[in-house]
Amino acid sequence: MQLGDFEITAVTDGHFRLDGGSMFGIVPRVLWEKKITPDDQHRIRLVVRCLLVRNGKRTVLIDAGLGNKFSDEFRDRYAVEQPVTLIENLQKAGVRPEDVTDVINCHLHFDHAGWNTIRQDGQVVPTFPNARYWSQRGEWERARDYAAQRDRASFVPDDFLPLERERWELVEGDHAVLPGMELLVLPGHTPYTQGVLLTAGEQKVAFLEDLIPTAYHVPYAWIMAFDLHAAGTLETKRKVLPRAVREKWICVFDHDPHLVAARIAEDSRGRLSVVPAEGFSDNAG
Ligand SMILES: [Zn+2]
Numbered sequence: 001m002q003l004g005d006f007e008i009t010a011v012t013d014g015h016f017r018l019d020g021g022s023m024f025g026i027v028p029r030v031l032w033e034k035k036i037t038p039d040d041q042h043r044i045r046l047v048v049r050c051l052l053v054r055n056g057k058r059t060v061l062i063d064a065g066l067g068n069k070f071s072d073e074f075r076d077r078y079a080v081e082q083p084v085t086l087i088e089n090l091q092k093a094g095v096r097p098e099d100v101t102d103v104i105n106c107h108l109h110f111d112h113a114g115w116n117t118i119r120q121d122g123q124v125v126p127t128f129p130n131a132r133y134w135s136q137r138g139e140w141e142r143a144r145d146y147a148a149q150r151d152r153a154s155f156v157p158d159d160f161l162p163l164e165r166e167r168w169e170l171v172e173g174d175h176a177v178l179p180g181m182e183l184l185v186l187p188g189h190t191p192y193t194q195g196v197l198l199t200a201g202e203q204k205v206a207f208l209e210d211l212i213p214t215a216y217h218v219p220y221a222w223i224m225a226f227d228l229h230a231a232g233t234l235e236t237k238r239k240v241l242p243r244a245v246r247e248k249w250i251c252v253f254d255h256d257p258h259l260v261a262a263r264i265a266e267d268s269r270g271r272l273s274v275v276p277a278e279g280f281s282d283n284a285g
Contacts, residue, residue, distance in 0.1 A: 001279050004180060004200025009052040010252060010260050010282045011089040013065025014082035016111065017043035018226075024216070025225040035216050036257075043079060046214070046255040048111055049282065050086060051207050052093055053198065058178060059095055060102040061128070062196050062207050063254065067114025069124070069158055086115050087127070089283055100128040102169075102177065105135045105160075106209040106254075107193040108143040109151070113159040124162040133163060134177065136185060137170040138192035151190065151228060186211045186240065188233025189226065197249075205261075206249045211236060213255035215262055215274045241272060250277045 001008050020038040021029065023046075036044050050063040065086040074080070087097065105113050118127045135143075146155035175183045182197045189210040198205045210226075211233065212218050220237055227233045244251060245266045252261045260281055262274035 001205075003198055003203055003205050005055040006180065006198055006200065006205075007054045008198065008205060009054075009093050010280065011050050011052050011061075011086055011093065012084075012282045013048040013050065013067075013086035013089070013115070014080060014084065015045055015047050015257065016066060016081070017041075017045050017079040020044040022225045023213075025223045025227070025230060027222055032216065032222075036214075039079075045079070045257055047257045047282075048086075049252070049254050049256075049260070051196070051252060052090060052095060053181065054095075055178070058101045059099050060104065060177070060181070061090070061100050061131075062104045063106050063112045063209065064103055064115040064127075064159075066111055067116070067118070067127075067156075067159065069114070069117070069119050069156070070110075092283055097128050098130055100131045103128055103131045103133045104177065104183070104194075104196060105133060105139075106195060106207070107139050107190045108135065108160050109154040109190075110156040110159065112209070112254075114156070116159045117162055119158075124158045126163060126167065131167075132169050133167050134169045134171065134183065136183075136192035136194050137172050139190060139194075140168060140170055142190065142192065151226070154226075184208075184240070186236050188229055188236045189224065190228055191232075202247075204247055204249045205252065206244060207252045207254065208240065208244075209254045211240065212251065212253065214253050215256050215259045218262075218264055218272050218274050220272065242266065245272070250280065252280070 024032040048065045053060045115127045117124045180199045183194045195208040223230050223233045244264050261277040
């Protein structure tokens with residue numbers, strides 16, 4: 001879709017599966033399985049959705065998917081399906097890896113930073129040779145010290161360690177990447193995870209990533225058990241989502257297998273629901 005000067009394209013990197021209970025935290029299975037059916041290993045199928053944003057000068061990739069560096073064991077554990085990869089979907093949109101000027105890593109877990117790097121002739125090298133990579137400094141520091149983290153299993157060191165320090169734009173707090181493109185820190189899932197808010201006049205499109213990974217996670221209590229600080233997620237939702245309602249943001253979901261984007265509505269009792277946004281689809285299955 002077009003938002004002022006920005007051409008915004010949803011680009012996916014296939015699907016993977018995560019434990020359904022972990023995806024819905026304290027919400028009982030009898031409630032969430034009415035909405036999404038788990039497989040025989042109790043996993044639910046999720047998409048890996050990134051955003052491509054272009055304005056004629058910059059070509060920005062928001063999130064970098066699962067990548068292709070993983071083992072067969074990893075592929076089985078997470079039931080990775082990549083009939084079309086992120087790189088192929090970028091190609092369909094007319095973007096080659098060397099065209100990408102900026103990669104925004106919302107956080108550095110394996111399903112958000114996978115294509116940061118590829119393996120080439122036995123070496124791990126940047127996938128996007130001309131890009132700078134954006135991260136919150138705190139998230140980058142946490143990732144470099146991944147072995148000490150509670151979420152250590154969610155990091156693949158080859159996604160970030162081989163990238164030299166000069167490639168990184170490390171920011172602290174909310175930050176304008178360019179006019180109309182702002183990084184928003186969204187503490188909860190990780191302490192420094194960040195989303196992206198795109199603005200053109202009154203119109204706004206938001207990529208709130210793992211704050212609301214699917215449309216099911218819009219209601220306040222639907223919070224992932226994966227979140228390092230679930231009460232912090234709630235606090236962030238209470239701060240950000242009423243603003244999204246007021247300003248009619250179109251929110252893009254990073255892991256919703258069915259719905260790409262929606263506006264959020266609030267009823268008289270403050271309960272939130274989604275209103276699917278027209279005209280927003282993935283550029284491939
Ligand atoms: Zn994720």
